[in-house]
Amino acid sequence: MQSSSHETDVAIIGAGPVGLFAIFECGMLRMRTHVVDALDTVGGQCAALYPEKPIFDIPAYPKIDAAALVDRLAEQAAPFKPVYHLGQQVERLEASGDGFWRLTTNAGTEITAKAVIVAAGVGAFGPNRPPLAGIEAFEGKSVLYYVKQREALRGKRVVIAGGGDSAVDWALLLADIAARVMVVHRRPKFRAAPENAERLRQLAEAGAIDLVVPFQLAGLEGNGDRLSAVLVDNLDGTRRRLDADMLLPFFGLAMNLGPIAAWGLDLDRSHVTVEQATCATSRAGIFAIGDIATYPGKLKLILSGFSEAAMAAHAIHPIVHPGEVLHFEYSTTRGVP
Numbered sequence: 001m002q003s004s005s006h007e008t009d010v011a012i013i014g015a016g017p018v019g020l021f022a023i024f025e026c027g028m029l030r031m032r033t034h035v036v037d038a039l040d041t042v043g044g045q046c047a048a049l050y051p052e053k054p055i056f057d058i059p060a061y062p063k064i065d066a067a068a069l070v071d072r073l074a075e076q077a078a079p080f081k082p083v084y085h086l087g088q089q090v091e092r093l094e095a096s097g098d099g100f101w102r103l104t105t106n107a108g109t110e111i112t113a114k115a116v117i118v119a120a121g122v123g124a125f126g127p128n129r130p131p132l133a134g135i136e137a138f139e140g141k142s143v144l145y146y147v148k149q150r151e152a153l154r155g156k157r158v159v160i161a162g163g164g165d166s167a168v169d170w171a172l173l174l175a176d177i178a179a180r181v182m183v184v185h186r187r188p189k190f191r192a193a194p195e196n197a198e199r200l201r202q203l204a205e206a207g208a209i210d211l212v213v214p215f216q217l218a219g220l221e222g223n224g225d226r227l228s229a230v231l232v233d234n235l236d237g238t239r240r241r242l243d244a245d246m247l248l249p250f251f252g253l254a255m256n257l258g259p260i261a262a263w264g265l266d267l268d269r270s271h272v273t274v275e276q277a278t279c280a281t282s283r284a285g286i287f288a289i290g291d292i293a294t295y296p297g298k299l300k301l302i303l304s305g306f307s308e309a310a311m312a313a314h315a316i317h318p319i320v321h322p323g324e325v326l327h328f329e330y331s332t333t334r335g336v337p
């Protein structure tokens, strides 16, 4: 492990879409940034969970794939020369004297900054794993919690488990390329967007998708890391054996604040409470934006996070440039480097 020490104006924890936009907003106010993310790539949930899914509520993009949005955000941040420390989790955040903060990662990197923006999303996130004996052997090969490339499932017999948006969306997305799509859910009703749930019902009626309801996962069969069948039980104990190459369990995300919970910030049910106008947390000099931040009326959307990034950057400016009057300027006036 090679440790290193850095000093900067603003340390950003999390390189999800909101952390990336915070680089831009800080840069526009002449504040240098270092950005740390536990993942080995930028983009947060967009990159890790749904890169190929289109997003429809990013202003000025009627439709943009999550991966493309991340690319655009990184491009927009690039002129401000952020320093990325990827594949490292921030473990400690401590006052280092003179009003500075020092954060330390699990790779031994130390960053001292005048202010900190916590843009850590849902914290250290991971899938809720179904409690099936021996599932670890198949994970990453024939049991996938995230689908990075739809094409990887072409011609496969796919079992999708779950009843929410992810399960239904992926069933619809795979219906025309997988050899067979079987959707296992413990209730006949799906908790997905009504139009998608209706589309699922139509495809099932047309025989393009098999609805295996009300059933739940009971076991796996296979050899090494290759799955051959998924066993499912219904409520009265009747068992079915679904021949399958792949299992995609979509039971939501396990949200784990991880080390953030120990940083002395006021929390509300695993979120950091902030002052809405500034995104200031309960500790002076530490700000929180994006999914991790909460205040009355908070909408957990990327576009809310973008606005919070702008508000936090303006609130941080007097900390980084004390005594300097901040003249509010449009980007059209200021331009970018």
Ligand SMILES: Cc1cc2nc3c(=O)[nH]c(=O)nc-3n(C[C@H](O)[C@H](O)[C@H](O)COP(=O)(O)OP(=O)(O)OC[C@H]3O[C@@H](n4cnc5c(N)ncnc54)[C@H](O)[C@@H]3O)c2cc1C
Residues within 6 Å of the ligand: 013, 014, 015, 016, 017, 018, 019, 036, 037, 038, 039, 043, 044, 045, 046, 049, 050, 054, 055, 056, 057, 088, 089, 090, 091, 119, 120, 121, 122, 123, 124, 125, 166, 258, 259, 260, 289, 290, 291, 292, 300, 301, 302, 303, 305
């Ligand atoms: C399937 C799906 C579809 C969605 N569709 C939409 C949509 O259509 N429109 C919309 O607006 N939103 C959508 N969302 C929600 C959207 O993705 C989130 O609101 C957004 O990703 C939040 O961005 P963020 O930057 O705050 O956090 P995240 O994207 O969660 O990024 C946070 C980053 O912080 C890192 N991190 C956490 N703790 C640490 C630590 N201690 N040290 C270092 N790094 C750390 C994580 O690794 C992560 O990369 C969707 C989400 C999902 C799962």
